[in-house]
Amino acid sequence: MKKPLVGALLSLLLLGAAATPAVAAPTAPSAPTATAPGATAVAVTYAGTVALSNCSGSVVRAPASQPGDLALVLSNGHCLESGFPAAGEVIADRPSTRSFSLLNAAGSKVGTLRASRIAYATMTDTDISIYRLTRTYAQIQSQYGITALTLGDVRPAQGSAIKVVSGYWKRTYSCSVDGFAYRLKEGDWTWKDSVRYTSACNTIGGTSGSPVIDTTTGKVVAVNNTGNEDGGRCTVNNPCEVDQNGNVTVRQGINYAQQTYIVVPCIAPGNTIDLNRPGCTLPKP
Structure with a gap:
């Protein structure tokens, strides 16, 4: 990873170079x-990307997400503040107060965003974490002039x-x-x-x-x-x-x-993660 x-x-010191x-x-x-x-x-810039305490990430939206929806941050499952999820483990709708440094196009920090929940995280089949923030896309746009990246x-x-x-x-x-x-x-x-x-x-x-x-x-x-x-x-x-x-x-x-x-079908109206939606293939808890 x-x-x-x-x-x-x-990790390098402990593992050494494997043959x-x-x-x-x-x-x-x-x-x-x-x-x-x-x-x-x-033009691809740093606008909408974030820095975590130990990793990178980005503010993202689904194609159908609305300005009034609470925003989402995408990163890796192995970047969770609680450590690596075990193989087979799925985390859903867990409280979190993690903070993220929001960057503008030039890569300068323009503000701090904060999570309210870990909406979803796993290292099984994929390696993702999705945080639900305390601010909406419209609030982030209004305060910082930053638009979320869209998930294909x-x-x-x-x-x-x-x-x-x-x-x-x-x-x-x-x-x-x-x-x-x-x-x-x-x-x-x-x-x-x-x-x-x-x-x-x-x-x-x-x-x-x-x-x-x-x-x-x-x-x-x-x-x-x-x-x-x-x-x-x-x-x-x-x-x-x-x-x-x-x-x-x-x-x-x-x-x-x-x-x-594969994440897009799992994002329901209101920007919630619904693992039972048609087409959603993300692992379930």
């Missing part, structure tokens, strides 16, 4: 991805140009979707249909929870969460890809994200 920054160094007998060569650097014919690339409602395409925008580091990584991992296994956790970046997105600790933004639509298509640091095989900080036949591939230096279009 692109671990919370405080834990990253400790594996068969390591795939890192994906070769690719040329910048061209925008599709007729499409215009949108379709699966990203291979080859799509993307940017990973870290509010923690105020750093942006540009690359493209190299492909998808049928299963991505890291330690006790397994994630489904993960986005694999081309090598230019060499994300680091503290970038966990960063929104992955499609540069053609400007929408959030994934949330950054992990990468294989040392070439280890399926260990913490060294995820491996597992295909439909159980074959394992290790790609040292390559990083990954979890798709977010």
Whole structure:
């Protein structure tokens, strides 16, 4: 995992570099991805991103969210203030008073937002946390001039140009979707249909929870969460890809994200998370 920054160094000291007998060569650097014919690339800035105490995140809205809805913040499940959820654990509608530093387009802090609930969080099948804030989208827009990022409602395409925008580091990584991992296994956790970046997105600790933004639509298509640091095989900080036949591939230096279009069907009117809505496939408690 692109671990919370405080834990990253400790983890490296404790785990060391794991060895594996068969390591795939890192994906070769690719040329910048061209925008599709007729499409215009949108300007991707830090506006709407947030810095957590240990990770990155973003203020997000579903396509049907309303200005008067209490806003949501998206990050990783492994960025929770309570620590990593266990494999199989799902957290829903739990009180939280966590604070977030809201950034403007230039990456400067313009205010502090506060959560009222952890609306949803898990590290099972995906690695996400969704916080419900105490302020509405309209209030945030009025006070800070910041508009929430919109969650895309379709699966990203291979080859799509993307940017990973870290509010923690105020750093942006540009690359493209190299492909998808049928299963991505890291330690006790397994994630489904993960986005694999081309090598230019060499994300680091503290970038966990960063929104992955499609540069053609400007929408959030994934949330950054992990990468294989040392070439280890399926260990913490060294995820491996597992295909439909159980074959394992290790790609040292390559990083990954979890798709977010699956979140959209679970967001009900009023911006509440309803795991029983039609089309919602997020794991249930």
